[in-house]
Structure formats: structure tokens, C-alpha cells
Amino acid sequence: MRDLHTLPKAHLHLHFTGSMRHSTLLKLAERDGIVLPDQLAEDWPPTLSAADEKGWFRFQRLYDVARSVLRTEADVRRLVLEAAEDDVRDGGRWLEIQVDPSGYGARFGGVTAFTDLVLDAVREASAATGLGMAVVIAANRTRHPLDARTLARLAVQYAGRGVVGFGLSNDERRGRTGDFAPAFRIAERGGLLLAPHGGELRGPEHIRLCLDDLGAQRLGHGVRAAEDPALLERIVAAGVALEVCPVSNVALGVYSDLTSVPLPTLLDAGATVALGADDPLLFGSRLAGQYATMRAAHELSDAQLAELARMSVRASRAPDDVQAAILGDIDVWLAAPPGPGQPAKMGP
Template sequence: MASDVRTGSDPGPGGRDIRHLPKAHLHLHFTGSMRPATLLELADKHGVHLPEALTSGEPPKLRATDERGWFRFQRLYDAARSCLRTPEDIHRLVREAAQEDAADGSGWLEIQVDPTSYAPRLGGLIPTMEIILDAVRTASRDTGVGMAVVVAANRMKHPLDARTLARLAVRYADQGVVGFGLSNDERRGLARDFDRAFAIARDGGLLAAPHGGELAGPASVRDCLDDLGAQRIGHGVRAAEDPRLVRRLAESGVTCEVCPASNVALGVYDKPQDVPLRLLYDAGVPMALGADDPLLFGSRLAAQYELARDVHGFTDQELAELARQSVRASRAPDEVRERMLGGIDAWAR
């Protein structure tokens, strides 16, 4: 996917440099944020044999719209995750994710993680959360990028596991956890099976931000709204297939965390121009562009804005509005939001 868009280093003819546009990054997965070179170094350090698709130097060829394709995507992700084994590895990943975001103009990053995936090697759920949050605080201090955590349950696991994670997330709500999500294959199971976990999270003051409307259609988005009380939707692009749902999202102000490059890489859409960015924007649906899993999809945050500009014809003023929408949908502190919104206005002028 990296070859389909500019990296953000070239402002293009008559366009402002996207890297200088302040923006919030609200859809970035933990392991998926890793630099490819870091993955190779950690694999060598821990003696992990990686699939060739992760060592070729190019983003793997993926298509997850069928069960076999999703299994391959998940297998690659799990292989990369197995290279994160020590607190030092966690700190390195978070620090480098913040550095990449800083280079792309992000002033606020909400990184999404399922701590159960790392807990066996880090001493359990509570030690894992504390290591992650310490890494987030350190990286934020060192890079200047504000950071927070969205704890995500895995919809392939039992709903009781999700409730455990929701309680854990609430426990750290005043220490850097701002939201609760639900990830993995949305075609499996029912959103309502996780309604109690999301009620625990919302009652604890956390944002509800489940995945929906990517691999499954508009009904998946409706289920997130109706059954989980979603305040943001991870992806949500398939809502474009239902005009009534598009109006509902616009009227309710629920933000869709749209990740254009990953939508194409996973085969949700055949070409970048098929991603319904323009339709959703013109209908008034708030959006926050995200990179999803740069390790596997090959492009980071600024490249998503470049795609909006180059493929979908977004003007610089419209790109500035997309950035504003990302900031408004974030859980950044008021002073951070005000500073970023002021910076967006200055960029647009």
C-alpha cells in the first residue's frame, strides 16, 4: 500500500505539508504500530522465526474478506506480537510509535491494546497494564506527543474475558486509559454478547469504541450503536452502504475511525478511490483518519491524509476539517485540544 500514496514528505503541487497539520491519531493497534526494522531486531534478539511475509521488506499481500485470508492476517500479527517479550521491548515499541506520530504531525495518540496477549510473558494482566502505561507516560514526555490507551477485548474470546478487561480498564481510568474497544473478526459472534463489558466500561467513565463496519456491513455498525453504546466506531466505512445509517451517524456525531490504506490492503475495497471518504464527509459523518497497523499495511498517519488529498480530492481546508474532527473525537485534555485546534487553524491560514 505504501506505493499508492505519498509518505507525507512531499506537500504536492500547491498543497501544504501534511506533516505540519496537527492531528489526533485514534486508531492504531499496539503490535501493528511497530517499525519493520524493530520487528526484525526483536525477532533476532529473542530467537523468533518470522514468516517470510514479515521479513521481505515489503508489506505482505493480504486479503481478509474470506476466512482463510483473515486467518493469515491474524497469524502474521500473532507472529509479530510474539517478539514483544520484555518491558524494554514494550517501551521501545511505544517510544517509536510516538516518534513516528510526531513526525507525521500527531499531537495526540490513543493506542489500542489487548493486554491479555502480552500478560503471559510480563507477569500477568496488572503488571502488563502498568508496564504499558509507564511506557506511554515516558514516550509522551520524551516526544511531546500526548498519549493514552484504549483497552480492547477480543471478540473471538468469551464475553466473560471482556468483562475482566473492562474492569481492568476502569481501574486505570485515571492513569491513562481512556477507552474500551472490541477488535478481531467482527463477522464472528454477536456484539450484544459483549454488552455487559461495555456497560462496565461506560459506567467507569471510559469511551466505547468497538470495531464495526469493516469486514461486515452496515448491520455491524448498527449493532455497535444499539448494543454497545458506541461513541466512536473503529472503521465504520461500510455504513456508507445504508443512507439511513449514514444520516444517523451524522446526526448523532459518532465518529468513524477510518483507515483507508488498511481497507484496501485487506480487500474491503479494491482500490483506494473506492473507500467512501468523500461520501461520508459530504454527509457530515465525523471521521478520524488512522493507520490501523502500519507494520502490515505499509503506511502511517500522514499517508492517510495524502490519500484523501490525492485520490479523493480533499482540499487543504477539508483536510484541516478532518484534523479538527479527529481532535474533537479524542479524549485529549482540554488544553491539548485547544492547542491543537489553534495549530490546525494556523496551518489552514
């Protein structure tokens, strides 16, 4: 078996605060005298569940506490740089980090000023690490749909200057998905990738809403499309990629264990799947860990893992020359002999 940390890959589902290193969270909290809940300190990573709204509330509360330690521009730059370093360590060659500026604007001079800061931090981190990076701006479905329109206009202003997509995040059981359609039309007219969350906490019926009402071109999660063969066939035919995050699916109670994550069903149907870490700060697993867990849970061959990496690249908004370079390096990884004492597994 080849080292998955050296498998070149793209990372398409990583949330901003959720990308923070646990050690950085502890240091920043200590600096400012912030008392962290036990679940973010001694008992980390936390035991989570989102089976009901109370469970999601507890998850969101931990996320909000983590976000509160970001107090200065230097903190933001540190988070972005460390996220890039961690992805490079995991074989990442391209990262699309997702952020909702409305959650940070009050502390950083407004949503525009914060977006400027994040994009500048992304440029710095990319130059320092060699990792290709871009930003997906996401609206929060627990806020008013008019706020989403404001963020969509903001995202369009930065199209071609580091922002490549527009999303919709938070508990997909909250709000009415169709109410956010005008925001997605703004983003679509601006040439942005449309990538709402759907198909994790809600099932196939919500994926259909994301496709029909929002025009989703990539789905944050989308894993529960496996429950509906006709829907899955539609997704494959339309070329909609699924950003599957196995460790978070299990942590939030969507599936009981990693063997229950229906990755083989999705792949057998021909779906494009990009594995993502979602929120490593809360789930304790980064990018290479997603590949490792799926290798172990479903006995994936190196050839299958390489194809997953290829799909992540093809589903990205990386420039064509960047994609070509990464795809070539994936071929090199697969052509190399496996590690000493580990037999090759090159099956289908």
C-alpha cells in the same frame, strides 16, 4: 499543497503491536533467533486479504508472529516510544493507542502487570516526545465474553490514569456482538469512551448492532455506514465518530482501491471522520500516509484536510486545553502559504 507531515492531528486508531516499526521487528527477531515468515521479512509489506475467514486467519497469524518478538519490558518501552516518535514525525499531537492486555499477560506477569507497564511506557514516551498519549483497552471478540468483562473492569480501574476508552477488536464476523454488551455497560459506568470495531468486514447491519447493543460512541472503522443513508444520518445525528483507515481497508480487500474508499460520501453527510493507520507494521503506511492517499484519491483541498484533522481532535479524549492548542495550530497550518511551486487549493 501544504506538507501533511506538518498538519497537526490526532491519531485515534492505532493497534499496539501493529504500531511497531518494521526495522524493530527485524532486529528483535534476529536477537532471539525468531524466523519470520517471508511476508514479514523479504516480502514486506505483506499481501493481505480478509475477504473470507481464511484470509483473516493469515492476517492474524502474521500479527501473532509480530507480537511474539516482544519479550522484555525494554521491548515494550521501545515499541511505545518509537510509535510516539513516528506519530510526531507525521504531525501527530495526540495518540490513543489500543491494546488488548490478554494477548501479552502470559509473558509479562498478567494483564494488570502488563497494563501497568504499558501506561508507564506511555508516560515516558509522552514526556520524551511531547506527544499527548492515552490508552484504549480492547477486548478480543474471538475470546469468551467473560474475558471482556474482566478487561472492562481492568480498564475502569485505570480510568483517569491513562486509560480513556474500551473497545472490541479482531474479526467482526466472529462471535455474537450482543454477548459483549455487559462488558460495555461496565466500561460505560466507569466513564470510558465506548469504541468497538464495526463496519469494515461487516456492513451496516453490524454497525447497528454496535450502536444498539454496545452503545458505541466512536466506531473503529465504520466506513461501510456509507452504504446506508438512513444509518449514516443516525450516526451524524448522534455524533458518533468514525475511525476510518483507508490503506488497511484496501489491503484487506474491503475496497478495490483507494478511490473506492467512500470518504466523500461520509463527509458530504456530515459525519465526523478521524483517519487512522490501524496497523502500520502490516499495512506499510503511517498516519500522514492516510491523509496523503485521501488527498490524492479524492482530490481533497488543504481546507478539507485541515477539517479532517480538526475532526480527529474533537473526536479524541484529549483534555480541553490540549484540543484548543492543536486546533489553533491547525488554523496556523492552513493560513500559511503552500510549498514553493505548488499552487494553493483552498476549495470546499
